Amino acid sequence: ASLPKGSEGRRVRTRAAERIRSFSSTRGRILIVDEGREVRQQLSDLLGGRGFDVDVASSAEAALKKVEGHLYDAVFVDLMLRRTGGLELLHQIFRLRPEASVVIMSRDGSLDSSEKALKQGASHYLKKPVDEEILDVILRSCMERSRLLQLNAELQQKTIQDDLTA
Secondary structure, three states: OOOOOHHHHHHHHHHHHHHHHHOOOOOOEEEEEOOOHHHHHHHHHHHHHOOOEEEEEOOHHHHHHHHHHOOOOEEEEEOOOOOOOHHHHHHHHHHHOOOOOEEEEEOOOOHHHHHHHHHOOOOEEEEOOOOHHHHHHHHHHHHHHHHHHHHHHHHHHHHHHHHHHO
16 A cells, blocks of 8 residues: 555544544543533543543533543543533544544433434434443444444554655
């Protein structure tokens, strides 16, 4: 495979290196986006107790700033954010981080809302209040995806290095 030249090649190398650095820790990094302080605290405590590094945001704007600066193994987003709805935030996150695993959360466990979220690219749909067994299944899935992304990034980096030395 031929390595892209110029700025495109630098961008590919930078993104691959960024993914490797991001996923190199043994614990996962999670972002929780919910306007409810109680929900943020509950999930933060629950995930922190499972060994995850947890960041929280109370708005879409704050979440986007965090997503711009960090790679997350999973981003948990409340469907009913006031200013920017959860589905709109999902799209904004994907514009910044197309590889993101976004989990949409809602008190409305209707088939319609979950189907809509999944069709628009959400990795999972989580009904609130959170069932810990279901949360664990979702976390395992998101962490496995992150591990595969890390492996892919490492292979890309190796291929780039091999192409540079060939």
